[in-house]
Amino acid sequence: MDNNFLVIENISKSFGDNKVLENINLNISKSEFFGLLGSSGSGKTTLLRILGGFEKPDTGRVILDGTDITNLEPFERPLNYMFQSYALFPHLNVFNNLAFGIKENFTQKEIEINVRNIAELLSIEHLLNRRIKQLSGGEQQRVALGRCLIKKPKLLLLDEPLAALDKKLRSKTQLELTTLQKKLKITFVFVTHDQEEAMSLSDRMAIMKNGLILECSSPEEIYENPKSLYTANFIGIANIIEIYKKDENFYSDDLCINFKLNKELKNTKTNILLRPEKIKIQSKNNLKTSSFNSFSGEILEKSYLGSFTRYEIKIKNMIISVLDQNFNSNSNYNFPKGEKVICSWESESIKVLED
Amino acid sequence: MKNRLFEKYFVFSPYFWLVLFFFIPLAIIFKISISISEWGMPPYQDIFLFDDGFKINTTFENYVYIFSDYYYIGSFVNSLILALISTFFCLLIGFPLAFYIATSNIRLRNILLVLVVIPFWSSFLLRVYAWKIILQNNGILNVTLLNLGITSEPLQLLYNQYAVIMGIVYTYLPLMILPLYGYLNKFDLNLIEASKDLGLNRIKTFFKVILPLSVPGIVAGSLLVFIPVVGEFIIPEMLGGSDRLYYGKILWEEFFVNRNWPGASALAFSGIIILVLPIVIFQILYSRWSQKNEI
Numbered sequence: 001m002d003n004n005f006l007v008i009e010n011i012s013k014s015f016g017d018n019k020v021l022e023n024i025n026l027n028i029s030k031s032e033f034f035g036l037l038g039s040s041g042s043g044k045t046t047l048l049r050i051l052g053g054f055e056k057p058d059t060g061r062v063i064l065d066g067t068d069i070t071n072l073e074p075f076e077r078p079l080n081y082m083f084q085s086y087a088l089f090p091h092l093n094v095f096n097n098l099a100f101g102i103k104e105n106f107t108q109k110e111i112e113i114n115v116r117n118i119a120e121l122l123s124i125e126h127l128l129n130r131r132i133k134q135l136s137g138g139e140q141q142r143v144a145l146g147r148c149l150i151k152k153p154k155l156l157l158l159d160e161p162l163a164a165l166d167k168k169l170r171s172k173t174q175l176e177l178t179t180l181q182k183k184l185k186i187t188f189v190f191v192t193h194d195q196e197e198a199m200s201l202s203d204r205m206a207i208m209k210n211g212l213i214l215e216c217s218s219p220e221e222i223y224e225n226p227k228s229l230y231t232a233n234f235i236g237i238a239n240i241i242e243i244y245k246k247d248e249n250f251y252s253d254d255l256c257i258n259f260k261l262n263k264e265l266k267n268t269k270t271n272i273l274l275r276p277e278k279i280k281i282q283s284k285n286n287l288k289t290s291s292f293n294s295f296s297g298e299i300l301e302k303s304y305l306g307s308f309t310r311y312e313i314k315i316k317n318m319i320i321s322v323l324d325q326n327f328n329s330n331s332n333y334n335f336p337k338g339e340k341v342i343c344s345w346e347s348e349s350i351k352v353l354e355d
Numbered sequence: 356m357k358n359r360l361f362e363k364y365f366v367f368s369p370y371f372w373l374v375l376f377f378f379i380p381l382a383i384i385f386k387i388s389i390s391i392s393e394w395g396m397p398p399y400q401d402i403f404l405f406d407d408g409f410k411i412n413t414t415f416e417n418y419v420y421i422f423s424d425y426y427y428i429g430s431f432v433n434s435l436i437l438a439l440i441s442t443f444f445c446l447l448i449g450f451p452l453a454f455y456i457a458t459s460n461i462r463l464r465n466i467l468l469v470l471v472v473i474p475f476w477s478s479f480l481l482r483v484y485a486w487k488i489i490l491q492n493n494g495i496l497n498v499t500l501l502n503l504g505i506t507s508e509p510l511q512l513l514y515n516q517y518a519v520i521m522g523i524v525y526t527y528l529p530l531m532i533l534p535l536y537g538y539l540n541k542f543d544l545n546l547i548e549a550s551k552d553l554g555l556n557r558i559k560t561f562f563k564v565i566l567p568l569s570v571p572g573i574v575a576g577s578l579l580v581f582i583p584v585v586g587e588f589i590i591p592e593m594l595g596g597s598d599r600l601y602y603g604k605i606l607w608e609e610f611f612v613n614r615n616w617p618g619a620s621a622l623a624f625s626g627i628i629i630l631v632l633p634i635v636i637f638q639i640l641y642s643r644w645s646q647k648n649e650i
Contacts, residue, residue, distance in 0.1 A: 054548050074551040081552045087545035091567045100563075101553030151553065 004063075005030040005187060006051075006155060011060035013046055020046045022211045024060070028204075031185040033178065037198040038208030039234075044191045047208075048157050051189065052081040065154055079155035080148035084163060086140050088132045094119075094143055095128040101151045118146045121180075138169050149184070158190035162197055174200050195235050199223070207231050223275075227354050232273045239276060239320050240353070244269040249292070254318040260292040260347045271353045276323040278349035281311065284340045294344035299337055309334055313343060381627065388620035389413040399617050417621035427605060427622060431629070434602035437516070437591075438584040441523040445531040445580050446573065448524065453535035453572075454565075457542065468536070471529050479526065483593050486522055487513060490594075514596030522590040527583070531576040538572025574641060578634065585630055602626060 006028040013021040020043045028034045036044040049055045051062060053074035061070045069077050080101075088097050098115045106114065119125045122142045127135065135143065141164070148156055161177065162170045178201055181188050192198050198205050199219040206216040207230075215222055215231050226232040232240065243250040243259055245268045250259040259272070284296060297315035311322045322343060326334075335341055390399040391414050404410040421427045456467045474482060489495050490512040497509040512518060546568070550560040588603030595601070606626075609619035 052548075052552060073556070074548065075554045075556050077552075081548070083545045083549060085543070085545055087543065087549035089546060089549075089564060089568075100550070101555075104554065104559075147553065 003027050003029050005032075005065055006189070007061075007063040008047075008051075009061045009063065011047065011050060011057045011062070013043075013050065013055065013057050020211050021050075021057070024211075024213060026206060026213065026216065028187065028189065030187055031181075033181050033188045033201055033203045034190070035198040035202035035205035036189065036191045036208055037193070037195060037205050037234075039193055041210075042208040043211040044193075044208045045159060048081075048159055048189065048191045051155070052079070052157050053077050054081075078153060079157060080151055080153040081157045082144050082148050082159065082161060084160040086144035086164070088140060088143055088147070090132050092132075093128070094124065094130050094132070094135070097132065097143055098128075098146050098150055100147060114150055118150045121149070122146050137165050138173065141165060141173065145180075149186070153186065155187045155189065158188060160192055161190055163192070163194070170197075177201060199235070207234060225351055226273065229271055229353050232351075232353055237276050237321050237323070239274040239279075241272050241274060241318070242269065243272055254316060255295055255320075256316050257295045258292050259350060261350060261352070273351040273353055274320075274345060274349060275351075276310070276321040277308075277325070279320070279322045279343050279345050281313075281322050281324050281335065282342050282344070283335070284342055293347055293350075294342060296340060296342045299335055299339050299341060302334070302337055304334070311335065311341075313341065315343075381624070384620045384624050387616055388417055388624045389415060390617050392417075392615055392617045397616065398614050417617045418625065420618065421621055421625060426600075430600045430605045431602045431626060433599050434585045434587075437519065437523070437587075437599075437601060438581045441520055441527065441584050442531075442577050442581045444520065444524045445528055446577060449528055449531035449535055449576065450569075450573070453532045453539050456532070456536050457539035458544065471532050471536075474529065480589065483522055483526065483590055486518075486525065487593060490518060513594060516595065516599045518594040518596075519591045519599075519601075522594045523584055523587060526590065527580045530579045534575040534579060535569070535572040538575070539569060542568065571645065582630065582634070586626070 004027055006026075008024055008026040008028075011021055011024040012019075024043075024047060036047060038044040046055060050057050053069070053072060053076075057070065061068055063069070064077075064079065069079075074081075089100065092100065095115055098118060099111050102111055102114055115128070116125070119128060122145060124139065124142050124146065127139055127143070132140065132143070141161070145161075162173055165173060174197065190201065192201075202219055204216065204218050205222065207214045207222065209230055214228050215226065222231060223235050226235065229240065232238045241252050241255065243252045245251075246258075250261055251257070252259065261272075295315050297313040297320065299311050300314040300319060301312035303310045306326075308323045308325055311324065313320045313322055320343065386402060387399055390402050391412060392399050400412055402411060402413050404412045452471075456464055456471070459467065487494075491497070492509040492511070492513075494512075496512065497506075500506045501509065542565075546564055547560055550564045551557075555563060586603050586606075587601070588607055591599075591601045591604055592607075602622075606619055606622055609615050609622060613619075
């Protein structure tokens with residue numbers, strides 16, 4: 001695959017004294033669905049706006065399909081931008097909103113055909129004569145998407161594409177968006193603050209913080225093997241435990257237990273990550289406590305989530321989160337509050353955080 | 356019970372205001388306009404006579420007189436043209452200014468708004484008089500031009516229709532900027548970016564997105580400038596010459612120089628009807644249009 005379809009090279013941007021982006025480098029492949037994930041103020045939207053041409057970077061270049069587009073105006077770029085607010089034109093109906101970008105270069109008949117096709121693709125044929133104010137949030141989102149796609153862009157930029165939708169509609173639209181993207185094979189780059197959205201949509205994603213890219217990889221890789229403490233905490237639920245080398249093994253003062261790692265450590269002291277679903281939880285009667293990779297604790301809180309039950313387990317000075325899948329329909333399977341339990345895990349499940 | 360009544364009729368208080376300060380004066384003017392003029396105080400006869408039996412003493416001759424003399428119609432046309440031109444220039448200057456103010460950051464915006472309003476704090480008469488001093492033959496502008504060697508003799512800048520247009524545009528500009536600003540302030544700037552993103556350059560974006568969405572602001576500002584300019588008397592009097600006669604001045608002369616109150620009233624009443632009727636029709640059509648287009 002062409003890994004250099006979109007190249008972002010040494011992009012920096014400041015607003016006054018405020019450094020928003022610092023030396024950003026990214027390579028995005030053709031037909032990739034790429035996510036930029038970060039909390040507010042991380043610079044993700046500024047990066048997207050630079051790609052769209054609404055902001056000029058202080059340094060660096062943007063190369064799309066071999067062409068340097070850094071200094072092109074938004075209307076000269078072969079890409080489109082879907083706004084978080086959708087920015088649909090209130091004075092035009094749905095048909096004219098969809099046709100807005102192609103009116104210049106097409107005949108009336110071609111416009112008609114193109115609009116019908118895109119409306120069919122997004123199942124909004126019945127809305128063409130409506131005014132924007134008469135549309136629901138989901139319908140507006142489709143029109144905004146259609147207005148961009150009708151231009152057949154090389155690259156589509158989406159700013160928080162699902163943020164304005166309610167929760168149920170969001171998961172439905174998520175699926176539709178990925179299906180559509182795979183079908184059209186257009187490169188999508190989107191921005192979100194919602195980690196679930198980023199995980200479910202992205203082929204690859206970049207985690208941004210304070211104008212820097214911390215990590216860039218597939219969602220699986222970032223969830224399972226995060227490099228930094230920030231990423232580990234940001235994505236999913238994380239149990240972070242500080243350990244240090246003691247004799248042959250590793251020891252945690254907070255938990256007062258030994259860890260067995262199948263990997264040597266560079267430093268004598270480090271943080272490890274233990275995802276809550278990797279921890280097995282068992283009744284104390286069944287088992288004896290092993291001296292490695294397990295502890296016994298007391299259930300402090302319990303929340304039943306349907307397919308999972310989330311336990312907060314207190315051990316010494318720490319509270320560890322555990323997600324336990326509800327295999328059985330038997331409700332006795334769940335452990336009650338206050339119960340003493342034994343938690344254990346495979347040594348492969350322990351991930352060492354580099355910083 | 357009394358309170359209930361008060362509440363019930365309180366909503367009509369704006370109409371009370373309208374009747375007291377618009378319809379009653381208008382009725383009085385109409386009454387004078389159909390009276391017969393005579394020397395005396397007041398300079399017209401009563402329209403109801405009771406001397407020997409009841410008699411209605413009215414005439415429409417004043418209206419016939421006005422509409423048969425091009426002197427009056429011409430002055431009214433001149434005023435309409437002046438109002439159109441001034442409104443156009445106010446819009447031309449006011450729109451970019453209002454747009455700039457509406458899109459600048461909040462600190463700069465407040466400073467600029469104060470600058471727009473500041474002229475209202477000094478007397479209107481004084482400001483127009485200041486223009487007289489700037490534009491006269493030995494005024495600041497001519498002296499500067501002469502000293503710089505750009506002109507060899509003073510230019511006749513004052514006492515013509517151009518000075519009048521300039522004075523009016525200067526005076527009425529804030530009345531255009533403020534309603535436009537009020538409207539553009541709510542403008543979603545993402546729409547401009549969306550238009551550019553979809554391939555329209557700045558000029559096309561202006562005509563396809565900004566202008567159509569600013570229509571309500573433009574209408575409000577234009578009416579606020581156009582209507583008072585038609586009857587404007589002081590600026591043409593101070594800055595204008597004898598090259599063009601305007602409605603306001605004719606009206607003044609008819610009242611105070613010729614003491615022809617019925618004639619002047621007929622002129623005023625016809626002016627209001629000619630001006631108000633098209634505007635009322637326009638407003639009805641416009642509100643229908645904007646409801647249909649949901650702007």
